Amino acid sequence: MTSTNLATSSFVAQLKEQIEYPNGGVLSKVLLKDNNCQYTLFCLAGGTEISEHTATRNATINVIEGKGILTLEGEDITLEPGVFVFMPAHAPHALKTEENLAFLLTLSETK
Numbered sequence: 001m002t003s004t005n006l007a008t009s010s011f012v013a014q015l016k017e018q019i020e021y022p023n024g025g026v027l028s029k030v031l032l033k034d035n036n037c038q039y040t041l042f043c044l045a046g047g048t049e050i051s052e053h054t055a056t057r058n059a060t061i062n063v064i065e066g067k068g069i070l071t072l073e074g075e076d077i078t079l080e081p082g083v084f085v086f087m088p089a090h091a092p093h094a095l096k097t098e099e100n101l102a103f104l105l106t107l108s109e110t111k
Contacts, residue, residue, distance in 0.1 A: 015064055019043050019102045026050070031104075038107045044068070044097045052094040057107040061085040066101030070094075079103065 011032050018041050020027055027043045044050075044066075052071070061070070061079070068079040071094045072087055079085075079101060087093055089110045 015041060015102075015104065019064065021045055021100045021102075024048065036109045040105045040107070042101075042103050042105055044095075044101045046097050046099040046101075048095075048097045048101075050095040052092050054090050054092055055087070055107065056089055058089050058110050059087045059108070060106045061087070062104040062106075064102040064104065066097065067099050068095055068097040068101045071096075 013031055018029060018031070021043050022045050024045045025048055026045075029041045029043075030038060031041055032039045046066075061084070063079045063081055063083045065081055066079075070077045070079050070085060072085065073091050073093070077083070077085060079095075
């Protein structure tokens with residue numbers, strides 16, 4: 001489930017139509033990227049855990065469907081449809097899904 005569209009023109013995607021859940025683990029699809037941002041759709045099977053890690057770029061999470069718990073800098077945040085989270089670069093975070101979970105992750109350059 002990977003395809004990348006370079007941002008050279010306008011782009012439209014119906015996110016719910018792009019969602020595909022794996023039997024286990026994570027499927028990700030880079031929808032669009034340019035010199036400053038990368039927009040990736042993440043689809044995680046229920047019961048998936050991603051251990052604590054950091055990223056070198058700022059990130060946002062926009063939850064589309066499902067439920068999970070994001071632990072961000074030691075604080076548990078319930079991920080459910082409509083939740084928006086900003087994560088600064090280098091912030092430790094981990095994730096556990098309670099059911100299938102889909103979200104749009106945007107990585108952006110820090111300046």
